[in-house]
Amino acid sequence: MTTHSNHPFHLVNYSPWPLTGSLGTMILMSSMIKWFHEFNSIFMVLGYSIILLTMYQWWRDVTRESTFQGLHTIKTSMNMRLGMILFIVSEVLFFFSFFWTFFHSSLSPNIELGMNWPPKNISPFNPFHIPLLNTIILISSGISVTWTHHSLLNNNHSQTLNSLTLTIMLGIYFTALQGYEYMSASFSISDSVYGSIFFLATGFHGLHVLIGTIFLSVCLMRIYKLHLSSYHHFGFEAAAWYWHFVDVVWLFLFISIYWWSN
Numbered sequence: 001m002t003t004h005s006n007h008p009f010h011l012v013n014y015s016p017w018p019l020t021g022s023l024g025t026m027i028l029m030s031s032m033i034k035w036f037h038e039f040n041s042i043f044m045v046l047g048y049s050i051i052l053l054t055m056y057q058w059w060r061d062v063t064r065e066s067t068f069q070g071l072h073t074i075k076t077s078m079n080m081r082l083g084m085i086l087f088i089v090s091e092v093l094f095f096f097s098f099f100w101t102f103f104h105s106s107l108s109p110n111i112e113l114g115m116n117w118p119p120k121n122i123s124p125f126n127p128f129h130i131p132l133l134n135t136i137i138l139i140s141s142g143i144s145v146t147w148t149h150h151s152l153l154n155n156n157h158s159q160t161l162n163s164l165t166l167t168i169m170l171g172i173y174f175t176a177l178q179g180y181e182y183m184s185a186s187f188s189i190s191d192s193v194y195g196s197i198f199f200l201a202t203g204f205h206g207l208h209v210l211i212g213t214i215f216l217s218v219c220l221m222r223i224y225k226l227h228l229s230s231y232h233h234f235g236f237e238a239a240a241w242y243w244h245f246v247d248v249v250w251l252f253l254f255i256s257i258y259w260w261s262n
Helices: 017-038 042-068 074-107 130-153 157-183 192-224 234-260
Strands: none
Touching: 017 042, 042 192, 074 192, 074 234, 130 157, 130 192, 130 234, 157 192, 192 234
8 A cells, every 4th residue: 555645635545345334224224124014123133233344444444544654634634624514514404304394394284283283192292301301411411522622632631531431421321311212202203294203303313323422432442542632633523523513403403392392
């Protein structure tokens, strides 16, 4: 592999991970359809295994390229920042579609809903029970991830590890509470547009929390191994940006779907 070039850009070598990631996603989606119809989940294990192995090896390669081979130059880092910003913008538009659906149905409920919102026979969650607790948890995690960033900039290794560990624990706690909330729900995803948009919006947000938790966990391992420094830590910055985005989306979900809708 050539590690020296006369330009500041990172020309990525051929990698099998986009192919294996796509294959794992295809197997997982196909097996989920089989699970929905036949309650057969044997191929889901294969799909998850391929995706997890791809994640591990792809992250390993990126870590090697950035930390040990020095391929992430200033120019490359600026391009990655722009790419992450555009990705978060696309995620904003993704959740915007859910909020559009929610307000379209809630502000003008049609006759099939009994012209009521929430629809009749739907018992929504009390926003001041688990949803409020989850809001406090995510706001606290936003504070702790900011604490991590400042500690990293100040080369305070112990506080960086402690605050990032706290953030990850809060993310896991949020996911556990949301799982408990789903199990205690009095309605399902098939209960009118209310059930559909509730579980789609909060479910995709929960998926983003899970992805963000994994993202931060990888950063924790890299910080522990001294891969990141006060001037070379875009991997953590990207994870922190993503986590703050997840926090903001949850605030809108709490205010609209849990509180205002109730």
